[in-house]
Amino acid sequence: MRKKRRIDSLGKAFAYLQDPELRRKETGDALLTIEDAEVHGVRFEGLAWRNVLFKNCDFLGAYEVKLASMSDCRFSGCRFSGIFAWGVQKSVRFSDCGVAGASHLWGAEGSSAVVYERCNFIGTSEDSNHWGSIGSYGEAAFDGCRGKWFGVLGHSALVIRNCEFDSMECPIDARESNGIVPKVQIIGSKLRGKFDLTASNLHSLEVIDTVLEELDLTDATVKETILFERVKGGYINAYVKEAGRLSVRNSQIFGNGTKVFEAYAGGIRAIDIDNVVFGGDLATEPVTIAGGTGLDLANVRARVNDSVVIQASKVPRLNTHHIHTSLFQMQGCTLDSLVLSNSRIARLELAANTIARSVDFTNTQARESKVQPFAKGQVKLEGSNIKPR
Secondary structure, three states, X not given: OOOOEEHHHOOHHHHHHHOHXXXXXXXXXXXXXXXXXXXXXXXXXXXEEEOEEEEOOEEEEEEEEEOOEEEEEEEEOOEEEEEEEOOEEXXXXXXXXXXXXXXXXXXXXXXXXXXXXOOEEEOOOOOHXXXXXXXXXXXXXXXXXXXXXXXXXXXXXXXXXXXEEEEEEOOOOHHXXXXXXXXXXXXXXXXEEEEEOOOOEEOEEEEEXXXXXXXXXXXXXXXXXXEEEOOEEEEEEEOOOEEEEEEEEEEEEOOXXXXXXEEEOOOEEEEEEEEEEEOOOOOOOOEXXXXXXXXXXXXXXXXXXXXXXXXXXXXXXXXXXXXXXXXXXXXXXXXXXXXXXXXXXXXXXXXXXXEOOOEEOOOOEEEEEEXXXXXXXXXXXXXXXXXXX
């Protein structure tokens, strides 16, 4: 490994970094390559870096790099330890780079086409108060990266593709980005530990072809759709504050030995579950889709949910209580037990389901119902107007 040279020992190259106007006059827009340098001990503030390639460089220090902007730049095989503010980033790529400890690298609002590929972000503490962060307050994409104990940011758009993350967070708050909320896509990735999206503000979330251990959306606000497609996983907490739609399709959600899946029907307009196998047994909590009426059934809250539709799925135990919806429909499912209690439903449809043990409709009222027959003594109907055929 070649010894790194201090950035201020690079003569003309260093002068061009410090004075972009001098560089423009002398070399125009020719590529500036900085190789095997240690960027430390010199301040770069309020500058605009353009068309620069950093190869095998070490960036060290806190707030020594505070740029106004960066465009058409690339970092290849570089290492970062510290705090770096890149300004507005346009077409910036980090390839095969490493970020250590509680480091923070971010682009300002308005950044676009910011890509991290095959990079490693490895923290040193499981305490999230000491985690670093990577990304931008604009767009960011991560492709083929590995991370542990870090936060990833993309406040107007975030793509995570082919990554392996362990105990990571995605702290996206609309108040920090002038109300702009991102589309977040997680594709072909492995998420070990908890992937934390609690209290985030998103336009939409798509998790596709991904293996996950735990994904937490507690108190998140999602303007449009949350989609899980071809997901194999442990525990999904979709107890969001608000969402337009929650869709889970063609997936296997096995739980973590204690919890499997839960969603807040009182904050989601439409919920659809199609061809999903849920894990769990008598030792785990049921799959839970609940909330919307409030606890006082004599003074039911205004309806938020339009539909809950569950099709062709296997659920050991399903607990749907205190929901307030226009449509609850379940068809072609296999269950051990169903609790659909303390709810208010405009139209209830249950057809062609196999339910091995109990069905509980206690205190549930439906204006219209079309419910399959059950075995004698299988159904609890106290306080309900539902009449199975």
